[in-house]
Amino acid sequence: MGPTKIDNDALLVAYLDGQLAPEVHQELEQRLRTDASLSARLAALAEVSQPLRVSFDALLEAAPRQRLEATLEAALAKAPQPRDHRYRQLLAAAAALLLLIFGGVAGYFFAKAPIDLIEEADTFEEEWIAAVAGQLSLYDAASVASIQVNEAEQKAQLSKLGEVLKLDLSAPKAALEGLTLKRAELLHFQGRKVVELLYASEEHGPVALCIAAEPGGEGEGEVESLDNLNYMYWAAQGRRFLMIGAAPAKRIDALADVIAERFGS
């Protein structure tokens, strides 16, 4: 294909797409009236416009929406809203002013304190829970049930994880009635070690118990929900625990009780 012909085709396509400047458009129409081969070429090019959109729209229907949404949730947890610096400065100014008024001049020197507290506010819990929820929502009952388990390997893995947490995580301690332990892994979240035990439940699909060797943190003491999952979060003896799954709140509560009793509440 010579360069002139490419130009012609490109011109014809732009004509069909209504993207030519008016004077070029008119000039081309003039040529099309007299040049039979050019108008045949136009006809060939014009054939396919319509079905394209319909064809590609079928792909939208096929998109794995639920998985994509879970992916977005995980991304939102991983890349949280940046703090607004202006807002923070304003807050700092307000805090300084308040302290100046109520605490005299000395207050000025402490004005930074409330801001530091805000700065260091513990967002680990929230983000961690959201990340686990995002990950868990990628599984359904069938996918978690299909994970193959090698008992010897699992035993060794549990003992390794127990060392990380400084916790007796032997098979009986990790076992939960009505659930099958499918996977035991050491994960990292925001630079902190998190052990995740993934269970399959015939009734409810996947359930996970996560333990972070991270002191601090406070739970609500009751089952909360996020997306379609229920979870119970609590902290005990220098560790944080998260029991989470698509099971009903009552069931999550009962499972959390069992774990809390074993590992300290």
Place this chain on the structure above:
Amino acid sequence: MTATAYDVIAAELPALLPRLWRYGLVLSRDPIAAEDLVQATCLRALERSSQFAVGTRLDRWLFSILRSIWINQLRAQRIRTGQGLVDPEDVLVTDGERQIETNIFAGQVLKRALGLPEAQRETLLLVYVEGLTYQETASVLDVPIGTVMSRLAAARLKLSALQAPSGQNHDQEAR
């Protein structure tokens, strides 16, 4: 307080996910790689939210991000690991069993379109399916408008051969 770029992105992203996935599929011809692309795109968009100008088209901005991730990371990786060659016939099987449902003709057009060279099929998608102007497409793809036009012409000729298999012997490729 007015909404920040982050707020806008977080609010509008959910509705755009299927279109991002489709663009990822058209580029990679692999449903799983398309999911990976959407994931990386969401993350990068949120991390770099300050670079998005509120009031401009978010979908165009996201397309550019997705494309740059594809070009710079996934494509090279897939070619290295030998996953780069995908039969367009296989693309339409999304989860191992369910064939994407289309009427027969639309299905043929789609297969044919996915069989085009990468540069042509993505240009086709952006202009005829996503409705970008030539100028917008040129800017997402970072090529001159003339290149957009010649890619469209080449793509259309190949696709029209589907309807007129015994028709003229159309010339190939114009990039």
